[in-house]
Amino acid sequence: DAGITQSPRYKITETGRQVTLMCHQTWSHSYMFWYRQDLGHGLRLIYYSAAADITDKGEVPDGYVVSRSKTENFPLTLESATRSQTSVYFCASSDRQGNSPLHFGNGTRLTVT
Amino acid sequence: GENVEQHPSTLSVQEGDSAVIKCTYSDSASNYFPWYKQELGKRPQLIIDIRSNVGEKKDQRIAVTLNKTAKHFSLHITETQPEDSAVYFCAASQGYGGSQGNLIFGKGTKLSVKP
Numbered sequence: 001d002a003g004i005t006q007s008p009r010y011k012i013t014e015t016g017r018q019v020t021l022m023c024h025q026t027w028s029h030s031y032m033f034w035y036r037q038d039l040g041h042g043l044r045l046i047y048y049s050a051a052a053d054i055t056d057k058g059e060v061p062d063g064y065v066v067s068r069s070k071t072e073n074f075p076l077t078l079e080s081a082t083r084s085q086t087s088v089y090f091c092a093s094s095d096r097q098g099n100s101p102l103h104f105g106n107g108t109r110l111t112v113t
Numbered sequence: 114g115e116n117v118e119q120h121p122s123t124l125s126v127q128e129g130d131s132a133v134i135k136c137t138y139s140d141s142a143s144n145y146f147p148w149y150k151q152e153l154g155k156r157p158q159l160i161i162d163i164r165s166n167v168g169e170k171k172d173q174r175i176a177v178t179l180n181k182t183a184k185h186f187s188l189h190i191t192e193t194q195p196e197d198s199a200v201y202f203c204a205a206s207q208g209y210g211g212s213q214g215n216l217i218f219g220k221g222t223k224l225s226v227k228p
Contacts, residue, residue: 031211042119042202042218043157050212058215059114090156098210101147101159 003027006091006105013081014113021076021108023091029103030096032074033058034066036087037107043090049074081112115140117205119219126193127227134222136203137185143205145213146179146186151200151221160201161188193226200224 004025013019023032034046035058045058047066055066063085065077078085091105116139126132138146147162163170163177163186170177174193179186190197200223204216 029211031214033214040220042220043204043216044218045215048215059217092214094211094214096211098208098213101162102214102216104156104158106156 004091004093004103004105006089006108008108009106010109010111012111012113015082016080019078019081019110021078021089021091021110023074023076023105025072025074025091025093025103027093027095027100027103028071029093029100030071031094032068033092033094033102034064034074034076035090035092035104036060037090038087046076046089078110081110083112086110086112115143115205115207115217117203117217117219119203119222121222122220123223123225125225125227128193128195130193132188132190132193132197132224132226134188134201134203134224135185136187136205136219137183138205138217139184140205140207141181141184142207145206145208146177147204147206147216148175148177148188149202149204149218151202153199157202190224193224195226195228198224198226 007022033048035043049055049068144165149157151157176189200221203219206213
């Protein structure tokens, strides 16, 4: 769906560098989520946000930082990238009532060398 | 915390046959159980979901059943077609409203439908 966009689609970075993955949605959904997907692990929740300025940890938050200054944006930052953070990252959003299914973005494939 | 187990990890069927994927969850407080289909290189997409106050839900060739007592739920696909080939994920959540997107996923089942 064009309503949720992630950038970049592909990123290669070096160990120790800071990298930010962007997520933007146009539905004014209250909830936004970051998941990572690794072979053999399925999808795991990193962080989520119920509204602007409200964020909370998911299953695997270590090494990641998020912010939500505006409802439509939910960037994910790796402050010092490690090889174990090589993954496909999916952003998703949902309305407050939960009436819409969880909408996923197209994903960002991140490689840490 | 919640743990979701999914079986089998791979499933191969002939076109026209049925396919069944099973999941178990550990936390009886979970109340929302969606199933996602993910084609190679694409995003996961919701195909069907069920809430804890319902035992079964159908949508054309797809159905999901939930057994709260045993804490397991299953995806049934009838009359499989080659385009059903994909990885399927089950998930569980305790949330209400938008927080139901706080999901614990199974590890996925790769379904192959042979023509």
